[in-house]
Amino acid sequence: MKYLELYNFPTIELLYKAFKLKKSKNIDLCSIINAKSGLCKENCIFCAQSIYHNTQINIYPLLSKEKILEVAKNLDGKVNRFSIVVSGKEVNGDEFSKIIEIIELLKEETNLKICCSLGLLDKDKLKELKKLNVRIHNNLETNRDYFKNICTTHTYEDKLRTILLAKKMGLEVCSGGIIGLGESREDRIKLALELKKLKVDSIPINILIPIKGTKAYELYKRGIIQPLSIDEILKTIAIFKIINKDSEIRLAGGRNYLKDFQSLSLLALDGLMVGNYLTTKGRNLKNDLEMINNFKKIIE
Template sequence: MFTEKDALNLAEKALKNKLLQTDLERLANLDGADIISLLAGSSFLTRNFFSSIQLCSIVNARSGKCSEDCAFCAQSKFYSTNTPVYPFKSPSELICLGNNLAKTPVKRYSLVTSGKGLEPKEIEKVIDVLGALKNKIKLCASLGILSLKDLTSLKKAGLNRYHHNLETSASFFPKICSTHTYEERILTIKRAKEVGLSVCSGGVFGLGESISQVIELALTLKDLKVDAIPLNFLIPIPGTPLEKANFLTPLYCLKIIAIFRYILPDKEIIVCGGRKQNFGSLHPLVFLAGASGIMTGNYLTKSGFSLDEDLNILKSLQFHI
């Protein structure tokens, strides 16, 4: 049996950065009611570093026809899905969306594009958007694999944080993507840090990875010293290789969040894609499991909780935003 006292003891070790491999193995093996006990420690850690829940929102600024073959992705050109396809949206439309968000409790607005990277003319469009919004809301972007030059230009224009997921562990990555390497992703994170950007990097869970590989990803992100970790939970997309994947349960999703909180106790942990679809009645427990933030509104190609729905949820739980 794993008790709340056990969880708090592990949390104290996590605070001192003294979790051992045996502790991680113990976390990996927890199941059933023991996962609920685990939340005593993860919620303690979250409250120790965060006094409010941060909200962020994204816009799909360019959709579909991605040159990469990530097995979970609705936007890959390799798979036949019903995902909308459109070129880079006009700066005026993206600025309007940002202005509207700036009037809400949402703290961060992120521009997200399909594809491995951006063309120079698209970088200029992003710069226009950043310039118009930089004094109104914190600005993030997820634009693929970019050069030091482009990242520097974006930071100068007002970009605060760069998002670039590792997606999964290094050992599992070859099973979900063959068109680029894990090392390319890590290099992009290092470049973003080099130019002084805050870095947001996490992954997608439910791809078939083991719990040991979940921990492997968390440890990699710890080594990279990223600032925020977005956790996404697979929504199987018809037409993709993972359309019939069925690896997640609400309790297992909570376990994943908690493990990340124990390994990265002082980092922002943001529950993002698949929150609406994968947690069921256990959804309010994401905050006890370790979430210090949530992505509100729609995801790239699927719907999520609306801002009003999320605000009502947080109000009912008496969380500050």
């Protein structure tokens, strides 16, 4: 696998190669809201919201449109995209109708581009979302071969069907994965190549946060899952951009592992998720905006 050899290059050289492939030097900012939390019947090893795990997260049904609008308005003007994320394999009809109402309200009351992460979606639901020009999020998480190691209650093909159908119907798709799940470098390259084949619009890269109570945390404590080094993370981000030069590469959950090197990752990134994540705290938005402004000054 020729791309595997890229890991032998110096990190700064890979970041510079990725930087030269970027179509814009701007960093597209997005933020999410955990609009429905917990009680997920899927057994993804990393997820604090799974019923298979004993975590101390807040559990609640779909938030009101007023609450979601309040959060969105506070972000309007600071970020470009806002994503409604719900727990579970898929949403039921009543939930979906409420989400459509929420999206319509957000479009009326804010200037934000709207995304949503609603699990598996059929043609009828995708058609409704297409009317509202919504970007669909559905992470593959890892490559086809390694997927069985992180989830057994649904399949890689289940996710693939939603992504392929969304692309066929002309919707924008955001799909990426999590690194640090115990996968090999080759596994990561395979995921990058699969996403390239799918021609997704945006590829979020998450770094595993081993949350206490999850299976991933147990594997982490037993040394079966090893934490990735900063060098490994930066190289992986750069390689994803090199492979997927026509897609946005977006750094999302777990990026605090990069510590002061987050600014260096911007060389290879097109986008950044800011604010809090689903069940964990993110970095202060003011600090992120300052970091990005300083980055722009340096590269101009």
